[in-house]
Amino acid sequence: MMYASPQLFAQYPQPGPAKVYAIKAGKLVDPEKGTTETNQIILVRGKKIEAVGANVQIPSDAKIIDLSKSTVLPGLFDAHTHLCMTLKKNRDGDNYYITTLLDPTPYRAIEGVANARDMLASGFTTVRDVGNAGNYADSALREAIERGLVPGPTMLNAGRIIAPYGGQFQLQPEKRDLGTPEYAFADTHDEMIKAIRENIHYGAKVIKIVVDDQKYIYSADDIRFMVQEAHRDGLKLAAHCWTEPGARNAAEAGVDSIEHGERMTNDDLQLAKKNHVVLVGTDFTESAARNAGMPDMHVVFVDRLKRAYQIGVTMAFGTDAFVYVPGETRGTQAAEYVDSWVEAGIPAKDTLRAMTINAARLLGVDGERGEIKSGMAADIVATPENPLDDIQSVRKVFFVMKDGSIFRNE
Numbered sequence: 001m002m003y004a005s006p007q008l009f010a011q012y013p014q015p016g017p018a019k020v021y022a023i024k025a026g027k028l029v030d031p032e033k034g035t036t037e038t039n040q041i042i043l044v045r046g047k048k049i050e051a052v053g054a055n056v057q058i059p060s061d062a063k064i065i066d067l068s069k070s071t072v073l074p075g076l077f078d079a080h081t082h083l084c085m086t087l088k089k090n091r092d093g094d095n096y097y098i099t100t101l102l103d104p105t106p107y108r109a110i111e112g113v114a115n116a117r118d119m120l121a122s123g124f125t126t127v128r129d130v131g132n133a134g135n136y137a138d139s140a141l142r143e144a145i146e147r148g149l150v151p152g153p154t155m156l157n158a159g160r161i162i163a164p165y166g167g168q169f170q171l172q173p174e175k176r177d178l179g180t181p182e183y184a185f186a187d188t189h190d191e192m193i194k195a196i197r198e199n200i201h202y203g204a205k206v207i208k209i210v211v212d213d214q215k216y217i218y219s220a221d222d223i224r225f226m227v228q229e230a231h232r233d234g235l236k237l238a239a240h241c242w243t244e245p246g247a248r249n250a251a252e253a254g255v256d257s258i259e260h261g262e263r264m265t266n267d268d269l270q271l272a273k274k275n276h277v278v279l280v281g282t283d284f285t286e287s288a289a290r291n292a293g294m295p296d297m298h299v300v301f302v303d304r305l306k307r308a309y310q311i312g313v314t315m316a317f318g319t320d321a322f323v324y325v326p327g328e329t330r331g332t333q334a335a336e337y338v339d340s341w342v343e344a345g346i347p348a349k350d351t352l353r354a355m356t357i358n359a360a361r362l363l364g365v366d367g368e369r370g371e372i373k374s375g376m377a378a379d380i381v382a383t384p385e386n387p388l389d390d391i392q393s394v395r396k397v398f399f400v401m402k403d404g405s406i407f408r409n410e
């Protein structure tokens with residue numbers, strides 16, 4: 001093994017009747033309200049939470065899980081991940097174009113299985129996977145998780161990223177096809193509609209576009225056109241924006257979320273707020289920025305994070321972790337991103353909201369996940385200390401229940 005892995009359990013080995021658990025929570029956090037209640041009991045039956053309260057009757061067939069010395073909270077969300085891509089620096093340098101050329105889709109699907117397991121082990125019970133998955137490895141991974149074939153978070157996946165010609169790569173003219181299938185190039189409105197429908201046909205649950213990684217970028221009209229098509233088909237649209245003009249166009253077009261957006265001005269952030277655009281800031285920590293080959297960007301992200309918070313833009317936690325780092329997993333790397341939120345001076349309660357209920361709303365799974373309430377999916381994690389006192393506690397998740405099955409308990 002490349003890292004010390006916690007003892008994990010298969011997620012759905014559940015023959016027989018639905019299991020019943022009574023979780024004794026010493027502290028129970030409500031991220032929506034930013035409050036903590038003490039000595040609560042969470043009754044889980046099958047995949048769902050049946051009751052929560054101080055005086056819940058514990059049925060005789062319930063197995064008791066004693067977390068009375070710990071803090072219990074809803075499972076965490078990462079709204080920006082790439083489970084089916086891992087850049088290997090010693091082979092690929094800082095250029096994931098090389099990664100996509102050397103790792104075939106079947107291998108990337110297997111990487112996805114490992115990354116999904118590791119995200120779950122770190123307490124991330126729901127993720128939005130925003131593309132870079134070869135030829136739909138992400139759809140295969142999502143289906144395998146949904147069927148209980150492999151353990152992993154609930155997953156909304158983007159399939160192929162839709163982008164202006166070239167996508168995020170610099171191609172060379174004798175080998176023009178090497179940018180596909182990683183990206184669906186769409187420059188005309190006809191191509192945009194086709195790319196969205198192909199994605200949906202092959203299992204995408206969210207549409208991801210790249211606005212601005214070429215000299216020619218999508219206009220606000222282009223983006224609005226794609227938002228309308230995606231919404232007509234019942235999907236939300238996430239827009240990668242690495243430049244200020246790109247982010248401005250996306251904010252103006254009213255995308256569901258701007259990804260990165262680290263160059264956004266205060267005016268852009270105001271516009272995003274006005275148009276109900278969620279910011280998924282992927283706020284690279286110092287080490288994550290260094291690992292991704294852009295050490296100077298950390299301060300840019302933290303500065304924008306601070307400004308976005310002050311302006312009151314709705315934010316959902318997202319990481320963009322995609323580099324193999326010795327001694328770390330995809331999950332431990334993702335959890336580390338709270339460092340940037342601490343540096344930006346954001347109160348723990350707001351960071352935790354971004355990691356739970358805000359992300360649930362962005363993904364459209366609120367009412368099902370993101371809160372510990374009766375009727376919700378039993379996605380429950382525990383930490384030694386209360387993350388509302390110190391958000392760094394989310395890096396110490398030791399108990400993970402996913403859809404009513406215990407995945408980690410140590």
Ligand SMILES: [Zn+2]
Nearest residue numbers: 080082130320
């Ligand atoms: Zn990304």
